[in-house]
Amino acid sequence: MKDQEITVTLTQTKKEKLPADQLVFGKTFTDHMFIMDYSTENGWYDPRIVPYQKISLDPSTMIFHYGQSVFEGLKAYYSQDGKIQLFRPEKNFERMNRSNDRLCIPPVDEEFVLKALKELIVVDQDWIPTAEGTSLYIRPFIISTEPYLGVSPSEHYKFMIIMSPVGSYYKEGINPVKIHVENEYVRAAAGGTGKAKTGGNYAASLRAQANAEEKGYSQVLWLDAKEKKYIEEVGSMNIFFKIDGEVHTPVLNESILEGVTRNSTIQLLKHWGINVVERKISVEEIYEAHAAGKLEEAFGTGTAAVISPVGELFWNDHQIVINDGKTGEISKKLYDTITGIQTGKVEDPFGWVVEVGEKQETVQSK
């Protein structure tokens, strides 16, 4: 794989770009995409950058029936001095291979797909928005493509990378959200696929999410499948609680997705001398900490929002308001530091930033 050449076919018709304030997450895509195929005979083959286009699949293709797929999500940013930066992208491809293993999808060469991603970004670099808080969202994914209704691992796959410019997640500043603790449905159970980034987990989450929205909450807090007692994640983010000066987060298990932002948050907090405790956390004790006046902050972490403060929890008819419904000090500091490192405004003491290249003169944005 390593020495395979990536062929590039440039588009003849460049798309019109939207101004930064009109960007909608995941609805507009750049001019090009990366694609490669897999077959049991050839392994991964024919890596290519091509104009963004539709793909054609037989109705019997396995992905439509049995959902064998994985995906990743990361972002590219313009630094203040015009460099294109990625944030810990190797983590995403490592995780993709862990997801692949769980879904019986063949592994990808992590170095090669990172190289392919960098080449794609360079081709579409004038699509990276430059306004404060904006970025280019990157979606690598794999689907099974064998036309066959049998239930078994597919013998054919497609790996693709598509990219979408995104506006600022917080247009009116960071806003704490209201969260509904989910007592009925579960996202994932031990032994299931919760640890893998696969579409099926999202399909399983939609009913609870829709119910929560109907009641006026923006996300669901997921509990463990067995006892419905221990906190796992919030929406599609990992969750943290600041209690009495320490930060607590659910210890990773079979049904929690290990976020890159979670990992970065833990490292940063430790770097600042704050004690971080990874353990099983029950909702009950969060309510008790609140009653004792010790629950100082709660926040979710994920690539899209980076840090999403929790202003309110609702569980079993009991509502609690955290930090007066305002963004806490640590939440704010984490948000500023992580986004600062991503955009080169804040020094990167951990070597997290990976440079893609300098902005080329010829494609200076208009």
Ligand SMILES: *Cc1c(COP(=O)(O)O)cnc(C)c1O
């Ligand atoms: C992607 C995802 C996260 C966050 O992961 P990041 O790498 O921080 O973006 C958390 N939980 C779930 C269920 C996810 O799918």
